[in-house]
Amino acid sequence: MRTFCFLFLACLGLTGCYSFTPVGPIGEPVTVADNTAQRGAQIADVAITAPDLKDDVRLNISRQLTAQISHYVDRGEYFTKLVEFPATLGEQDVVLKFTITSLKGKRTTHPGYVPGALVTLTFWIWFNGPIYVDKYDLAGELVIEDRDGKRLTRVTEQVKLDNNVGLYDNDYANGSLGGVQLRQLITRLLDTATAAPQLATH
Numbered sequence: 001m002r003t004f005c006f007l008f009l010a011c012l013g014l015t016g017c018y019s020f021t022p023v024g025p026i027g028e029p030v031t032v033a034d035n036t037a038q039r040g041a042q043i044a045d046v047a048i049t050a051p052d053l054k055d056d057v058r059l060n061i062s063r064q065l066t067a068q069i070s071h072y073v074d075r076g077e078y079f080t081k082l083v084e085f086p087a088t089l090g091e092q093d094v095v096l097k098f099t100i101t102s103l104k105g106k107r108t109t110h111p112g113y114v115p116g117a118l119v120t121l122t123f124w125i126w127f128n129g130p131i132y133v134d135k136y137d138l139a140g141e142l143v144i145e146d147r148d149g150k151r152l153t154r155v156t157e158q159v160k161l162d163n164n165v166g167l168y169d170n171d172y173a174n175g176s177l178g179g180v181q182l183r184q185l186i187t188r189l190l191d192t193a194t195a196a197p198q199l200a201t202h
Contacts (some may be wrong), residue, residue, distance in 0.1 A: 023103070027179060094145060102114075102139035133162050153198050
């Protein structure tokens with residue numbers, strides 16, 4: 001009986017509440033682009049304007065996301081080729097300028113977890129009832145310019161959602177929370193921006 005009580009209390013102690021900054025990895029594209037723009041593209045250093053971050057953290061996140069997004073754009077076939085600096089842009093080539101304006105993540109205890117676990121004698125946990133709620137507020141902007149700096153299109157997107165997490169879900173012990181949600185944000189920005197008629201070549 002004492003052992004059971006110990007395990008029961010240990011299960012109830014699985015929860016925690018903390019904030020985190022999603023920085024990826026964003027991984028590979030789920031699918032390739034529906035329409036590949038007949039242009040080369042260069043990815044400028046990603047600007048991080050999300051609040052409450054130290055300068056060295058902003059710089060580190062910028063470097064990480066610039067490399068990740070460059071790979072993502074290439075593998076997603078959004079453009080015919082990726083032009084890497086310091087290579088010279090061609091006449092039809094463009095520059096992609098990403099700005100990440102919000103990178104908020106927070107893990108809280110699911111409101112049904114404690115009463116659910118008590119009523120069901122922890123079966124709530126073992127049958128993958130939600131233990132945590134991961135809250136995301138991610139936002140960004142993508143500006144696409146031609147090689148002379150003329151703006152061709154500008155889009156903004158936001159991913160704001162609550163994600164329930166149970167014991168057997170991938171995010172339960174994920175050390176890189178928010179990678180999937182950050183990929184959703186980047187995908188939306190790219191899909192919307194590359195569909196703009198201004199990107200059609202003449």
